[in-house]
Amino acid sequence: MSVAAHLPALQVALPLIAAPLCSLLRRPGVAWGFATLVSWVVLVIAALLLAQVLSEGTLIYEMGGWAAPWGIIYEVDTINAFMLLIVAAIGAIVTPYARHTVTAEVPAEQHNLFYAAWLLCLTGLLGIAITGDAFNVFVFLEISSLSSYVLIAASNDRRALTAAYQYLVLGTIGATFYLIGVGLIYMMTGTLNISDMAERLPDVANTRPIRAAAGFITVGIALKFALFPLHLWLPNAYTYAPSAVSAFLAATATKVSIYVLLRFEFVVFGVDIGIANFHFSEFLMPLCVLAFLAGSTVAIFQNDVKRLLAYSSVAQIGYMVLGVSFYSLDGMTAGIVHLFNHAMIKSALFMVMGCIMLRVGSVQIKDLHGIGRHMPWTMFAFVLGGLSLIGVPLTVGFISKWYLILGALEEGGYGFAIAAAVLISSLLSVIYIWRVVEVAYFKPSPHGAAEITEAPLGMLIPTWLLIGANIYFGVQTDLTVGVARQAAALLLGIDL
């Protein structure tokens, strides 16, 4: 068999074997170089997989040659090929960026272990997206979570330890709930294969264990992607983690969890049996509206820009799940496309904060006075990223909001109220982005001219690459919206 046939396995196995190899590379620069190389190869594999899926349809890879439903299979369809591309692309951009910030924020003797945990986290996130086995999802969920606790705690800031611990406790509860849910489904259907579950579930759909399983899985996964009011771990974790880790996790970890929710609610519990419909409309939608209104409002009052961005993430997660909860093609498209768009926006903004952290040593708003003059490229990247976050036309943020509001208006009645709430939340985001921009450009700088210089090119280039992508995909939407629409149709069982 050719290499092409093994791409699904290599997608996960490559970073998996690279992680222990990386831990053996004692020189920090070498460990970083190796991790960067691996992250690029992973991106190439993800791109090839998406191309293969778009031309040939769903790919099945039998691990160890054991056929489904007994063995573990990797099942790549449009939606998880899209997720793989998101995770791999962010990994390939943030890993090269990480070098300077990690040197500044992580003790030198731990760099090899840091990059090993980094690659393991990448492995776990890719694994969750690619696997077709419900228990395997749990295993990868634990791999990615455990390594992200380590990554968050790796920071020099002592507060990162308590943040990581808080995330560990809540993350473990989430993963346990997920496992209980899978256990209950296994009890009723006798299978762990996701497609097989979907086939067998309608026979036992109206039993109490299945309803309990749906509840456990929804709440457990919602805890993982920090849906309001289960978001308490997120602000601290993103604020105190090393800058590169914030940029990486904010763009990938929550997105992959949302993917798991979609897979379960729409594929396993199915569109027909009514569980999904009940969950999203009655339960998740109000929480989403609260998430973006509360998240945006709280973000306005933050003095630490990383924490501000973290609360903005809580709001953005609300948008994503809201789109999905409309249960319509447009709404679902908006939710899925926002997974991709928000990954680019938030990652770019956290990368800007990493640049500022490196040069200023703080990301408190009071320390950013006049920083626009010292670091023009960095701050201009923040302005463009901020515009994209707000949803100004010609940026990806606009594309997401456009489809989201379209989806809301289609609902009629309460849809108008929700569309209005989205607009209010966008106006709130204008306020918190403006607070940073105002201080950076219109306040006199307390620093001497030579004290603070522009961030190194090794960080600016990846940051601007993402900002460029924000603009590019804001104009050219064939790939993002096209794939998202296909994925949405697949989940809803509609033929386009």
Next chain:
Amino acid sequence: MIHHLIPRVVVKLLIPFVLLFGLYVQFHGDFGPGGGFQAGVIFAAAFILYAMLFGLDHAQRVFPAGVISFFVAAGLILYAGVGFASIVLGGNYLDYDVLAHDPVHGQHRGILWIELGVGITVAAVIVKIFYMFSGRGRD
């Protein structure tokens, strides 16, 4: 330290048997209860017992911290490497059938290497955790 005399003598006699039992659990894992994880824990327990009675310095002379870090990685590399080997030999990832001349032998060989990888990593990780806790405040 003199009052540790009896435990020390007993433990010195016991350790070879603990290690041997660990190896038994490791390599008999394909046919009976056992396997890499349990074997790794038993194997590591022998080192921890030694370290508790003879001191961390003696234990680290036998099994230095740098070597431990190598073994932590080596087990996983072995595990994932078997997967790559089966791709190179023409099967799917972790398909043991292709590892030997006939599938049954291949399955035996595959699980043996995989479990060895698990055993090495588990033993090394447990000793490493013990070193880190007992070495706290020393340096």
